[in-house]
Amino acid sequence: MTTLLQVDSLCKSFGGLQAIKNVSLEVEDGEIRGLIGPNGSGKSTLFNLISGVYKCDSGSVRFDGADVTNWEPHDIAAKGVARTFQLLRMFTEMTVLENLMIGQHCHVQYGPFAAVFGIGRVAAEEKRLRDEMMELLSFIGLADFAEVPASEMSIGQRRLLALGRGIAMKPKLLMLDEPAAGLSPVNVDNLMSIMVQLKKRYGLTVIVVEHILKVVMDTCERVTVLDHGEKIAEGSPAHVRDDHAVIEAYLGREMDDEEVRAAMAG
Ligand SMILES: Nc1ncnc2c1ncn2[C@@H]1O[C@H](COP(=O)(O)OP(=O)(O)OP(=O)(O)O)[C@@H](O)[C@H]1O
Ligand SMILES: [Mg+2]
Numbered sequence: 001m002t003t004l005l006q007v008d009s010l011c012k013s014f015g016g017l018q019a020i021k022n023v024s025l026e027v028e029d030g031e032i033r034g035l036i037g038p039n040g041s042g043k044s045t046l047f048n049l050i051s052g053v054y055k056c057d058s059g060s061v062r063f064d065g066a067d068v069t070n071w072e073p074h075d076i077a078a079k080g081v082a083r084t085f086q087l088l089r090m091f092t093e094m095t096v097l098e099n100l101m102i103g104q105h106c107h108v109q110y111g112p113f114a115a116v117f118g119i120g121r122v123a124a125e126e127k128r129l130r131d132e133m134m135e136l137l138s139f140i141g142l143a144d145f146a147e148v149p150a151s152e153m154s155i156g157q158r159r160l161l162a163l164g165r166g167i168a169m170k171p172k173l174l175m176l177d178e179p180a181a182g183l184s185p186v187n188v189d190n191l192m193s194i195m196v197q198l199k200k201r202y203g204l205t206v207i208v209v210e211h212i213l214k215v216v217m218d219t220c221e222r223v224t225v226l227d228h229g230e231k232i233a234e235g236s237p238a239h240v241r242d243d244h245a246v247i248e249a250y251l252g253r254e255m256d257d258e259e260v261r262a263a264m265a266g
Contacts, residue, residue: 002029003026003027003028004028004031004064005025005207006025007026007046007059007060008024008062009024009059010022010024011059012056019229020045021229023042023059023229027205029172031205032206033206033207033222034209035208035209036211036213036223036224036240037226037249041226041227043226047177049061050175051076052068052071052073052075053073056069056070063173064079064172081172081175082166082169082174084175084177086177086209088159092150094149095149096137096142096153096161097130100133100165101130136164136167136168140160140161141190142160154182156187159179159181160190163191167198167204172204173204173206173207174198176195178210179195179208179210181211181212216237217241222234225240225245225246227245232249
C-alpha cells in the first residue's frame with residue numbers, strides 16, 4: 001500500500017478560534033476513510049485546507065508525491081482531488097446530465113481535435129462523453145432523471161448528483177462532505193453500496209465526513225475522529241466505536257447517551 005495523502009501537523013485559526021490543531025493523518029491509496037466528530041469539530045475545515053479553499057497557518061499537505069500545501073484549489077483539483085460541499089452547489093437551471101457534462105469539459109480536447117480532425121470528431125467525442133456520463137448516472141441511480149432540470153430534484157437526489165459530479169472529475173481522491181444528509185433510508189443504502197464500488201469501478205480513494213455514523217461504520221476501513229479541531233482517535237470502526245474519548249466527544253452535545261450508542265451501533 002502506498003500513501004496517497006499525507007497531512008502533517010496542520011493548524012488553522014479563524015481569529016481567536018483554533019479550528020484545526022496540529023492534525024496529522026495518512027490515507028492509503030484505495031482506502032475509504034471516515035472522518036467524524038461533533039458539530040464544529042473541524043471536519044469541513046480540514047476538507048477546505050486539503051482542497052486549497054483555505055490556506056493553513058502551519059503544517060503541510062502532501063498528495064500523490066507532491067507537496068501541495070496552500071496550492072490554489074484549481075491546481076489541487078488538477079492534481080486529482082475532488083470534493084463535494086456540505087451545502088449543495090449546482091446549476092439548477094441545467095439538467096442532471098448537463099450538470100455532469102459541465103464538470104467534464106476539461107477532459108474533452110476540443111482544440112486539437114477540432115483543428116486536426118474536424119468538427120465530426122468533436123461530435124464523436126461529445127457522444128462518447130455523453131455515453132460515459134449516462135453510464136455514471138446509471139451507477140448513481142439517476143439515469144431516469146438525465147433530462148430533468150436539477151431544480152426539480154429532491155435534496156437527496158441532488159446529493160447523489162453532487163457525488164456524480166465528483167466522480168465525473170476523475171479524481172484520485174474524492175472527499176465527500178455529508179453525502180447522506182437529506183437522503184431517504186433507501187438512498188442511504190444506495191449511497192453506501194456506491195461508496196464501496198467506487199474503488200473497484202473508478203479506482204478512487206475516498207474520505208467521507210458523515211453524521212449518519214452507520215454510513216461510516218459500515219463502509220470505511222479506518223475512521224479518524226476530530227473534537228475541537230484535534231484528532232482524538234483513529235482506527236477501525238470497531239476500535240473508534242469503543243473508544244472512551246470518542247463516546248465522550250459525542251456525549252452532551254447534539255446527541256444523548258442512548259442516541260450515541262444507537263448511532264455507533266449503526
Ligand atoms: N470561514 C470561517 N470563518 C470563521 N470561522 C470558521 C470558518 N469556517 C469554519 N469556522 C469555524 O471553525 C470551526 C470548525 O468548523 P467546521 O465547519 O470545520 O466544523 P465541522 O466539523 O464541519 O462541523 P459540522 O459537523 O457542523 O459541519 C467552527 O467553530 C466554525 O465556526
Ligand atoms: Mg462540516
